[in-house]
Amino acid sequence: MRARYGVPLGITAVGAAGLAYAAGFEVRSFRLRRVTVPVLPQGMRPLRVLQVSDIHMVGGQRKKQRWLQSLAGLRPDFVINTGDNLSDPEGVPETLDALGPLMRFPGAYVFGSNDYYGPKLRNPARYLLEKASGRHGLNGNAPVVGAIHNPWEELRDGFDAAGWVNLTNTRGSLKIDGMEIALTGLDDPHIKRDRYEQVTGGPQESADFSLGVVHAPYLRVLDAFTADRYPLILAGHTHGGQLCIPFYGALVTNCDIDTRRVKGLSTHEAGGHRSYLHVSAGCGTNRYTPVRFACPPEATLLTLVARD
Numbered sequence: 411m412r413a414r415y416g417v418p419l420g421i422t423a424v425g426a427a428g429l430a431y432a433a434g435f436e437v438r439s440f441r442l443r444r445v446t447v448p449v450l451p452q453g454m455r456p457l458r459v460l461q462v463s464d465i466h467m468v469g470g471q472r473k474k475q476r477w478l479q480s481l482a483g484l485r486p487d488f489v490i491n492t493g494d495n496l497s498d499p500e501g502v503p504e505t506l507d508a509l510g511p512l513m514r515f516p517g518a519y520v521f522g523s524n525d526y527y528g529p530k531l532r533n534p535a536r537y538l539l540e541k542a543s544g545r546h547g548l549n550g551n552a553p554v555v556g557a558i559h560n561p562w563e564e565l566r567d568g569f570d571a572a573g574w575v576n577l578t579n580t581r582g583s584l585k586i587d588g589m590e591i592a593l594t595g596l597d598d599p600h601i602k603r604d605r606y607e608q609v610t611g612g613p614q615e616s617a618d619f620s621l622g623v624v625h626a627p628y629l630r631v632l633d634a635f636t637a638d639r640y641p642l643i644l645a646g647h648t649h650g651g652q653l654c655i656p657f658y659g660a661l662v663t664n665c666d667i668d669t670r671r672v673k674g675l676s677t678h679e680a681g682g683h684r685s686y687l688h689v690s691a692g693c694g695t696n697r698y699t700p701v702r703f704a705c706p707p708e709a710t711l712l713t714l715v716a717r718d
Contacts, residue, residue, distance in 0.1 A: 437702045440477040440693060442484075443710040445675050447686050449641040450619055450716045457586065457619070457714040460486035460512070463646030464692025466497035466524060467505040474693065474707075475508035482511035484711055487586050489515050491574070492646035492690060493522030493598065493625035496560050497529055497697040506568040513572035516584045518593050520577050521562060522625035522647060523547065523601045524696075528558030531698045534653075537662040546665050547600035549628070577623050579605040581614070592617035594640065600626040600647060600665060612638040619714070627667045627689055637681030642688070642714070648672045650691025654704035673705075688712060 450457065460481060465474070489512050495505050506513075545551050566576065575582035577595020584591045592614035597603035604624070613620030622635040627645035635643045650673035651660020660672040670676070673691040677684050693707035 431703070436706055437695060437700055438473055439706045440474070441706045441708045442481075443674070443690075443708050444713070445688060445710055446713045446715060447642060447675065447688070448715050448717050449621075449686055450714050452716050454589070454618060454716060455587075456716075457488075457591070458484070458486045459712040459714060460484060460489045460515075461492060461644055461646075461688065461690050461710045461712060462489065462509070462512070462693065463492040463625075463690035463709075464494040464522070464649060464694050465505060465508070466494055466692070466694030466696060467501040467508065468498045468697045469500055469504060471504070475504060478508040478693070478709075479511045481709055482514065486515055486711065488584050488591065489513075489517035489574075490623055490644050491517065491519035491569075492623060492644055493520050494524040494646065494692070494694075495521075495565060496525050496562075497694065499528055499558060499560050502561055502564045502568070505565065513569070513574060516573070516586060517569075518575035518577050518582060518584065518595065518623065519569050520595045520597065520623050520625050521566075522598045524560070525562045525565060526560060526598075526601070527554070528560055529696045529698055530558075534699060537664060540664075541662050544666065547626070548602045549600070549666075579603075579608050581609055583614070583617065589618040590614075590616070592620040593623055594620065594635075595623040596631060598625045599628040599631050604628075604631055606631065606634045610634070610638065613640055622685075626665050627671075627687065628665050629667060632667070632678045632685075632687060633680040636678050636683050636685040639683050640685055641717075642686045643678070644688050644690075646690045646692050648689055648691065649695065649702075650689075650705040650708075652695065652699070652702055652705055656704045660705070
């Protein structure tokens with residue numbers, strides 16, 4: 411009996427232990443990623459930028475709320491929110507409460523698909539099928555039917571009331587100690603709401619520094635920002651792969667970027683130019699897949715320093 415059933419039972423036990431770890435511990439094991447990026451003009455003082463992304467707030471997530479509130483202790487120069495704040499139509503008040511201390515700092519935001527629409531239960535294997543077919547979100551797939559509409563207007567109004575800059579297919583700027591930081595943002599490419607033709611033209615020449623902001627790092631968007639010579643692009647969406655294989659990495663990115671750049675700092679080349687790209691693995695999950703493995707939830711403190 412041991413020879414016949416020992417191995418399958420052992421595999422089952424290991425799988426159950428892994429699932430318990432992914433759902434019970436790692437998904438709440440919040441981390442801070444620290445990154446230094448050499449993108450500022452010579453002579454400009456370093457800037458500390460806090461990026462939060464993919465919060466996917468669900469009612470009752472007290473530990474996540476307290477952790478987000480604690481990030482205000484970092485005292486960043488400004489905050490960039492790269493979208494997907496919600497995973498619950500009732501989650502706006504708790505999201506605004508969790509981000510309240512951070513909204514005392516200058517900031518800007520873009521939205522992701524989960525800010526507009528509630529999630530649906532779906533087979534995780536579909537992400538692998540979409541990767542194989544090269545179709546993700548509404549990019550090549552049929553339109554969504556019967557979607558749950560989230561109260562994104564309430565979220566927008568809360569951010570706007572705090573003075574955060576809405577970068578939905580538009581440009582904006584922040585004043586930091588007399589310096590002008592120009593921001594160019596896009597709505598979510600995952601659901602084809604990006605309109606780069608409305609913001610084309612490259613960085614603002616009169617600004618001290620410019621960067622691009624988008625939720626999902628689709629290649630068409632990265633190509634456009636890079637060809638227009640933006641030195642830095644911030645994005646989220648990928649969850650860092652969410653379920654990764656130790657010592658190997660992510661299997662999927664949920665967009666057309668390669669798995670090598672699924673999270674963290676990398677570079678992108680297009681039009682003969684190169685930009686730095688930072689993709690946040692985010693600090694939440696879809697409410698129907700509340701697990702992470704070999705990919706802890708995170709926020710990132712980017713220290714921007716002068717170029718060599």
